[in-house]
Amino acid sequence: MASYDALFQANIAVVCGALLLGRLVNGGGKKEAETAAADEGLKWRYLGVFLLFKLADWMQGPYFHDMYSKKVGGAQDKVAQLFLVGFGSAMVASLFVGKIVDTKGRRLASIAFALFFALTGFSTQSDDLTVLVLGRVMGGLATSLLYTAPEAWLMGECRRLGVSGAYIGAFFGWVYFLDSSVAIMAGWASEQLVRQSKDLSGTGEEDVTYPFLASSAVVLVATVGIALLWRENYADTAEDASEDGKKKTGGGESALSALLSSPRLLAIGAVQACVEGSMNVFVLNWGRALSGVSDEAIPYGTVFSCFMCCSMAGSTLGGVLKLSPAAQLALAAVVGIGGLAPTLLTTDAMHRCIGLCMYEAALGLYFPAIGTLRAAAVPDAHRASIMNYYRVPLNCVVVAGLLRYEQLGVQGGMAVVAASLGVVLVLAAGMAMAGAEKAKVE
Secondary structure (H helix, E strand, C coil): CHHHHHHHHHHHHHHHHHHHHHHHHHCCHHHHHHHHHCCHHHHHHHHHHHHHHHHHHHHHHHHHHHHHHHHCCCCHHHHHHHHHHHHHHHHHHCCCHHHHHHHHCHHHHHHHHHHHHHHHHHHCCCCCHHHHHHHHHHHHHHHHHHCCHHHHHHHHHHHHHCCCHHHHHHHHHHHHHHHHHHHHHHHHHHHHHHHHHHHHCCCCCCCCCHHHHHHHHHHHHHHHHHHHHCCCCCCCCCCCECCCCCECCCCHHHHHHHHHCCHHHHHHHHHHHHHHHHHHHHHHHHHHHHHCCCCCCCCHHHHHHHHHHHHHHHHHHHHHHCCCHHHHHHHHHHHHHHHHHHHHHCCCHHHHHHHHHHHHHHHHHHHHHHHHHHHHHCCHHHHHHHHHHHHHHHHHHHHHHHHCHHHHHHHHHHHHHHHHHHHHHHHHHHHHHHCCCCCCCC
């Protein structure tokens, strides 16, 4: 246990060092001037809502498997089926949600996310399998909205205000740094809620549904912020024109055509599917990767905090290095593959844990880079539609991993993650050499 505490303290030191280095490299008048031009108010209007959304989402994570396992009496086949329902729902929703978001409004879609997410949390109060299944269906729909509607709204406002691509890239780094900070807070808050539930429930037993109820309350508070601070925006159907000069119209069909006709958009989608799809395979396996080779109890909360610290360090160092988005993706792939090597090659729990922390640092490098690429490449006329189409193959990877969960085992699951990063390395290198990405970090 002490060794994991020491690892956490080391990670805190790394994060502090990364922050200091980032301040030394990026400090100065240029940044402040650019920030002012980009409308500081927009940044805080978005962050105030989005971080509440992510706080709610992270609060469910630590007890997600445990809660559903208890609801179905420990039957792991039913737990897996509930997981499949959620990811399957997200995959199906990705086929049509984007068009609705672009045409009916990104602000309205963000409110819809909060309502679906809150209903998912409330469904955990039931022991009826039908209600739990409906909750997972709504959870899948909420996931599709979470990862498209708020970002589409932000990009619409950036377009309206004329925000520069360089500022958007730096801003995404800041968003994912804060997201990791929120994740640490959410894990602690969920643990405290479960501990307090012994007294609050009146049964003397822990109630692992408390974090789900609290997360529902958090997203409903966020809707108040949206109602007060966000203006509605829609897809800019006048933004893009085809080569023959005819205007394209927003919508699902034209969005699919735009996606399939653009090698750059296809490459971004393939990268996102490989990284984020395999990331969910990682989530399913990292606990087993440590517990299976350790004689002592694994302090999962401490390990999770280490992961988030490394993710924060990665997102900070990405801003320091000032690489192009494609080059930063390639670096993330290399770091991630290196981090997975101990799990594939050793049986030492601490070596594996350090390697898994490296993988999380790679994710810290990845998310700001892919966000910058999406912001520059995806046309606003089809932004939410294309972002949802990206999630179709992503969810296919997750569903395939769930269906082969037991057959793959820990080694096989981590090998899939490493192989996916290998594909990302090839794609990112190709994008960098071809000069396909337009959003360069200045």
